[in-house]
Amino acid sequence: MPYGEPDPQDPHALIGVTLPGDRESMREMAATFAEEFAALGFDEAQLLNLFRKPQNAGAHRAWSVLGEVEVRRIISEALEIWGRFRFVVRDAEPQPAGSQKRLVQIGDGPRLIGEDD
Amino acid sequence: MARVNNWHLGREMSYPYEARFPERQFAFVFNINRCIACQSCTMACKSTWTFSKGQEHMWWANVETKPYGGYPQSWDIKILHKLHEADPGGQYWDGVVSDERTGPYGQFEGKTIFEAAETTLDPESSRVVGYLPADEEWSSPNIYEDNPVGKKGVRDQLDKVGTELPVHDTWFFYLARICNHCSYPACLAACPRKAIYKRPEDGIVLLDQEQCRGYRKCVEACPYKKSMYRGNTRVSEKCIACYPRVEGTDPESDGVPMETRCMAACIGQIRLQGLAKLDEDGTWAEDRQNPLYYLVHEAKVALPLYPQLGTQPNGYYIPPRWVPKPYLEQMFGPGVERAVERYKFPDRELLCVLNLFRRDNRIIFRYEIEEGPKIYEGNYRGRPFTLYNDTVIAFGEDGRELFRTTVEEPLHVRTNVHANSI
Ligand code: SF4
Numbered sequence: 001m002p003y004g005e006p007d008p009q010d011p012h013a014l015i016g017v018t019l020p021g022d023r024e025s026m027r028e029m030a031a032t033f034a035e036e037f038a039a040l041g042f043d044e045a046q047l048l049n050l051f052r053k054p055q056n057a058g059a060h061r062a063w064s065v066l067g068e069v070e071v072r073r074i075i076s077e078a079l080e081i082w083g084r085f086r087f088v089v090r091d092a093e094p095q096p097a098g099s100q101k102r103l104v105q106i107g108d109g110p111r112l113i114g115e116d117d
Numbered sequence: 118m119a120r121v122n123n124w125h126l127g128r129e130m131s132y133p134y135e136a137r138f139p140e141r142q143f144a145f146v147f148n149i150n151r152c153i154a155c156q157s158c159t160m161a162c163k164s165t166w167t168f169s170k171g172q173e174h175m176w177w178a179n180v181e182t183k184p185y186g187g188y189p190q191s192w193d194i195k196i197l198h199k200l201h202e203a204d205p206g207g208q209y210w211d212g213v214v215s216d217e218r219t220g221p222y223g224q225f226e227g228k229t230i231f232e233a234a235e236t237t238l239d240p241e242s243s244r245v246v247g248y249l250p251a252d253e254e255w256s257s258p259n260i261y262e263d264n265p266v267g268k269k270g271v272r273d274q275l276d277k278v279g280t281e282l283p284v285h286d287t288w289f290f291y292l293a294r295i296c297n298h299c300s301y302p303a304c305l306a307a308c309p310r311k312a313i314y315k316r317p318e319d320g321i322v323l324l325d326q327e328q329c330r331g332y333r334k335c336v337e338a339c340p341y342k343k344s345m346y347r348g349n350t351r352v353s354e355k356c357i358a359c360y361p362r363v364e365g366t367d368p369e370s371d372g373v374p375m376e377t378r379c380m381a382a383c384i385g386q387i388r389l390q391g392l393a394k395l396d397e398d399g400t401w402a403e404d405r406q407n408p409l410y411y412l413v414h415e416a417k418v419a420l421p422l423y424p425q426l427g428t429q430p431n432g433y434y435i436p437p438r439w440v441p442k443p444y445l446e447q448m449f450g451p452g453v454e455r456a457v458e459r460y461k462f463p464d465r466e467l468l469c470v471l472n473l474f475r476r477d478n479r480i481i482f483r484y485e486i487e488e489g490p491k492i493y494e495g496n497y498r499g500r501p502f503t504l505y506n507d508t509v510i511a512f513g514e515d516g517r518e519l520f521r522t523t524v525e526e527p528l529h530v531r532t533n534v535h536a537n538s539i
């Protein structure tokens with residue numbers, strides 16, 4: 001871990017480079033995260049959380065730069081399509097007895113759903 | 118050197134051996150738009166194949182933060198720079214991006230790592246332009262990323278409140294990598310002992326440790342730096358594409374070809390791996406209903422990583438939508454614009470195929486779509502957008518159905534028996 005001052009001889013020293021980012025690429029990154037995770041089953045609150053949390057470096061940076069209002073707009077745009085649906089995958093083989101309930105791990109958090117949900 | 122056909126480059130190129138192609142080729146598509154750098158893939162490989170003494174620095178699967186990250190550090194910048202030195206100003210693409218199966222990205226006019234060797238290396242027997250990374254370059258799989266740092270001068274304590282960093286308009290993305298099981302492997306080309314070979318049944322590139330004498334020529338030559346040296350055994354090692362799973366001989370696979378460990382573990386559901394049928398000239402045989410064929414040759418949303426290096430890698434990537442095009446073009450070639458546009462506004466079939474990712478760990482050989490009713494029509498980001506409740510059905514090697522899913526599938530469903538098994 002880098003506790004001391006940077007040593008120019010250190011092969012690990014981060015070399016400064018210019019990344020020509022602009023507001024549009026930031027907006028596009030935010031829209032991509034919103035869409036991809038909305039398609040994975042995230043609702044509005046979960047998506048907002050994704051952007052607000054500093055651990056999610058990319059999404060959080062977009063939130064800091066674009067602001068909450070713009071991020072909310074991007075989220076509602078994504079949810080307009082991807083937030084409408086709930087679906088399931090069905091295995092071809094019959095499930096062994098007792099496993100008619102399936103564990104949904106992404107979406108509203110872990111929960112069991114039945115064949116008819 | 119022999120002349121071989123490289124369809125990524127849209128031309129013939131020099132290679133130390135005559136071309137030989139497997140019946141089917143191990144290949145994969147990674148959708149970068151979804152990768153969250155959780156490193157589950159990295160750990161799945163580590164805990165399966167490289168957990169032993171002497172393998173501490175080895176990450177056959179790794180995920181690096183682009184543009185500044187790399188494992189080993191700066192591997193891509195370094196090899197691109199070497200090629201630039203060998204052919205100043207000449208490393209460019211020409212021709213047109215087309216729908217052809219051979220040369221879909223136009224023509225690469227520059228020098229590959231094999232061609233640069235012919236004109237710049239001495240002695241003449243040198244076959245590949247490369248470099249041997251220093252030990253330190255291997256030591257951090259993704260330096261400066263996810264490294265918690267405490268207060269200056271205070272050891273063994275993390276910051277309680279996190280660190281405030283300046284906010285810039287910038288961009289980055291996560292690049293997941295494994296060995297590309299290249300059609301023209303540089304590791305194989307460089308090995309003086311012929312210890313590296315490509316399997317005729319699936320094109321997986323393996324390194325025979327009995328034959329290896331640890332010269333590290335493969336480590337130097339592989340432009341993706343996916344062959345690694347092990348100090349305590351004094352031989353090199355590399356990704357084996359989890360071949361028992363791909364063969365269906367792994368006890369877990371029940372005789373059915375399965376995707377590799379790093380694919381199966383992917384949390385972001387970015388990975389799809391399979392086997393592509395090859396024609397005699399090494400191009401992909403038309404296999405319209407194979408999802409990999411569809412993504413690479415029909416939709417053309419998945420592109421090879423640094424095709425200009427010349428190894429004809431078999432890993433393909435759906436490029437991230439938000440990254441400036443010149444950078445992506447350097448990394449994935451001229452097909453980027455088309456791939457990003459199509460991915461941004463996916464058509465009916467593409468939506469179905471994207472839904473096949475990580476629904477099952479068995480290899481999908483074919484898919485069919487049952488068309489359903491229109492369920493949404495509207496405008497999305499300034500363009501008309503329509504969604505159908507189509508059903509996509511996946512089939513295995515024996516032609517039997519594996520599973521089916523609807524086009525709008527947003528939830529990952531697993532049986533409650535082995536909820537976390539990979
Ligand atoms: S990626 Fe490197 S190690 Fe893997 S086959 Fe290609 S040249 Fe060999």
Ligand code: SF4
Pocket residue numbers: 161162163166177178295296356357358359377378379380
């Ligand atoms: S295919 Fe298997 S051996 Fe290769 S990187 Fe992935 S998990 Fe590791």
Ligand code: SF4
Pocket residue numbers: 151152153154155156157158159180291293382383384385386387
């Ligand atoms: S497991 Fe998947 S999402 Fe996670 S880092 Fe690896 S490729 Fe990315």
